[in-house]
Amino acid sequence: MARTLKETREEKERALLISCELPERSEQDTWNLLYELKDLVVSAGGEVVDFVIQKRLSIDPRYYLGKGKMEEVRSLLKQSRANLVVCDDELTPSQVRILENFLQTKVLDRSQIILDLFARRAQSKEGKIQVELAQLEYLLPRLTGGRRWLSRLGGGIGTRGPGETKLELDRRLMRQRIHKLQEELKEVKKEREILRRSRRRKNFFTVSLLGYTNAGKSTLFSSLTGQETTISSRLFSTLDPKVRLLKGSGNILVSDTVGFIRKIPHHLFASFRATLEEAQEADLLLLVVDGSDPKAQEHIQLAREIIENLNLQEKQMITVINKVDLIQSRPWLDLLLKANHPAIAVSALKGDGLGNLISRLKELEERSRSVFLPS
Numbered sequence: 579m580a581r582t583l584k585e586t587r588e589e590k591e592r593a594l595l596i597s598c599e600l601p602e603r604s605e606q607d608t609w610n611l612l613y614e615l616k617d618l619v620v621s622a623g624g625e626v627v628d629f630v631i632q633k634r635l636s637i638d639p640r641y642y643l644g645k646g647k648m649e650e651v652r653s654l655l656k657q658s659r660a661n662l663v664v665c666d667d668e669l670t671p672s673q674v675r676i677l678e679n680f681l682q683t684k685v686l687d688r689s690q691i692i693l694d695l696f697a698r699r700a701q702s703k704e705g706k707i708q709v710e711l712a713q714l715e716y717l718l719p720r721l722t723g724g725r726r727w728l729s730r731l732g733g734g735i736g737t738r739g740p741g742e743t744k745l746e747l748d749r750r751l752m753r754q755r756i757h758k759l760q761e762e763l764k765e766v767k768k769e770r771e772i773l774r775r776s777r778r779r780k781n782f783f784t785v786s787l788l789g790y791t792n793a794g795k796s797t798l799f800s801s802l803t804g805q806e807t808t809i810s811s812r813l814f815s816t817l818d819p820k821v822r823l824l825k826g827s828g829n830i831l832v833s834d835t836v837g838f839i840r841k842i843p844h845h846l847f848a849s850f851r852a853t854l855e856e857a858q859e860a861d862l863l864l865l866v867v868d869g870s871d872p873k874a875q876e877h878i879q880l881a882r883e884i885i886e887n888l889n890l891q892e893k894q895m896i897t898v899i900n901k902v903d904l905i906q907s908r909p910w911l912d913l914l915l916k917a918n919h920p921a922i923a924v925s926a927l928k929g930d931g932l933g934n935l936i937s938r939l940k941e942l943e944e945r946s947r948s949v950f951l952p953s
Contacts, residue, residue, distance in 0.1 A: 590623065590624065590625055591623070591624045591625070591661055591662045591735055592624070592625050592626075592627045592658065592659060592660040592661055592662065593619050593624045593625065593626050593627065593660060593662040593663070593664050593735075594626075594627060594628050594629075594630065594651065594654060594655060594658065594660040594662070594663050594664070595612055595615055595616060595619070595626055595628070595629050595630070595663075595664050595665075595666065596629075596630045596631075596632075596642070596643060596651060596663060596664070596665050596666070597611065597612050597615075597629070597630070597631050597632075597665070597666040597667070598631075598632060598634050598637050598642065598643060598666075598667060599631055599632065599633045599634070600634065600635070600636070600637070601635060608631060609631075610840070610873065610876070611666055611840060611841060612629055612631070612666060614839060614840055615664065615666050615688060615691070617792075618688070618691045618692065618695065618839075619664055619691060619735065621695055622691055622694045622695055622698070622735045623735060624662065624735050627658045627659075627660050628654060628658055628660070630643070630647070630650070630651055630654065632644065632647045637667065639670075639673075640672075640673065640676050641673070641676065641677065641680070642665055642667070642669060642673055642677065648677070648680060648681070651663065651681065652680070652681050652682075655681060655683060660683075661683055661684065662683065662684050662685075662686065662735065663677070663681060663683060663684070663685045663686070664685075664686050664687070664688075664691060665685065665686070665687045665688070666687075666688055666841075667687065667688065668687050668688060668689050669685070669687040671719055671720040674687075674720065686735065688841065689716060690716070690735075691735065692839075692842065693709070693712060693713050693716060694735050696708075696709045696712065697709050697713070703766060704763070704766045704767075704770075707759055707762050707763050707766065708763065710759055711756060711759040711760065711763065714752055714755060714756050714759070715756060717752075718749065718752055718753070718756070781829065781947065782829055782830070782831045783829055783830045783831070783861050783862070783939075783942070783943035783946055783947070784821075784830075784831045784832075784833065784856075784859060784860045784861050784862070785824070785830060785831065785832045785833070785860060785861070785862045785863075785864060785939060786832075786833045786835060786856050786857040786859075786860035786862070786863055786864070787799055787832065787833065787834050787835060787864050787866055788835060788838070788857055788863055788864065788865055788866065788881060788885065789837065789838065789865055789866035789867055789877070789881055789898075790837060790838050790839070790867065790868070790877035790880060790881055791836075791837025791838060791839055792837065792868065793837065793866045793867050793868045793877070793900060794866060794868060794900040794901055794926050794927070795834055795835075795837065795866045796834060797900075797926040797927055798864075798866055798898065798900060798924070798926035799820065799822075799832060799834040800926075801926045801927075801929065801932055802824055802825065802832050802932070802935075802936065803822035803823065803824060803825060803832050804822075804825045805820070805822045820833065820834045821833045821856065824936065824939060825936075826936070827939075827940060827943070829943060829947075830939055830940070830943050833856040833857070833860065835856055835857055838880060838881050838884050840880055857888065857890060858888065858889075858890065860893065861893075861894070861942075861946060862893070862894050862895070862896065862939070862942060863885070863890065863893050863894070863895040863896075864895075864896055864897075864898050865878065865881055865882075865885075865895055865896070865897045865898065865918075866898045866900050867881070867897065867898070867899060867900060867914075868900055868901050869899040869900060869901055869902055869904075869905050869910075869911060869914055869923065870901045870902075870904035870905050874899075874914060875914065875917065878897065878918060894942070896920050896921065896922060896938065897918040897919075897920070897921040897922075898921070898922055898923075898924055898935065899911065899914050899915060899918075899921055899922070899923045899924070900924055900925065900926055901925060901926075901927070902923045902924060902925050902930055902931065903925040903927070903928045903930060904925075911923060922934055922935050922938060
């Protein structure tokens with residue numbers, strides 16, 4: 579069983595992040611993705627010591643970066659005393675084996691870091707099933723070659739979840755486990771659907787919070803519902819969906835969902851699609867963004883793209899510009915509000931603007947109810 583971070587604090591892993599800057603990706607985009615990857619690694623309990631970027635026309639099929647660049651990485655590992663290399667792109671099983679043999683250290687990619695965070699955050703039965711299912715589907719093609727780093731449990735990044743015994747299962751047993759988890763997930767989804775049908779019969783007006791991870795969704799959820807929930811600056815502090823009544827209302831339900839990030843691997847997105855089903859059933863979406871972040875508009879665009887991928891673009895949506903107490907520039911706030919109309923500015927932590935938001939929710943709920951009243 580993997581030890582907790584507290585138990586292995588002295589073993590905190592020092593990570594070197596590497597990225598390939600391709601022609602379709604600008605230098606700024608590459609750095610934005612690396613800074614996000616840094617946040618992911620830190621949230622997983624690691625420490626980032628340096629970055630390595632190489633401009634290339636395409637990713638090297640063996641070494642990801644060129645072999646010469648990887649020799650630089652090997653030297654940098656010794657100089658910085660780093661014991662982990664994290665790649666911003668998903669690596670093939672053969673690339674991982676080649677790099678670990680060449681660098682003589684553990685090599686992870688973005689997918690494994692995200693899976694590690696999901697394994698830490700999942701609390702509900704549904705969340706744990708989805709985490710294990712995603713991990714096994716990721717690990718299945720990577721079992722060949724006997725990676726010695728996978729057998730080392732400890733408290734290191736990338737070791738949480740199924741554990742050593744499951745990693746040692748043969749392909750047949752692993753496929754059986756995947757099938758069993760898929761069946762369990764179907765049952766959990768049936769239970770959730772029964773709850774949703776009950777809500778529809780009672781004519782609840784449902785509101786779902788969406789947005790970039792760490793935008794303050796959990797704080798807003800707590801402020802709107804009065805329900806205490808996990809509030810943290812770490813990415814993916816909320817993984818399991820929560821549904822509660824809006825304060826002062828007996829007919830409006832608010833749900834909190836997992837946060838979005840850039841370049842989330844497709845297979846992870848598919849594995850956690852069930853977590854976002856609350857949004858698919860919602861009458862109204864609240865797209866929450868950290869207005870104090872200079873990349874706020876980029877995060878809004880990212881969230882809108884994911885919303886389109888979920889086929890939710892036709893749903894009624896309000897953009898909630900959060901953390902207005904931290905915004906120094908009024909013109910910047912006005913620009914965000916104008917560019918994302920309809921939008922409301924709030925501070926979920928301080929309470930600024932919450933009255934306006936709650937009034938708007940009640941107004942929309944009354945309007946939707948009047949549609950079903952007999953004329």
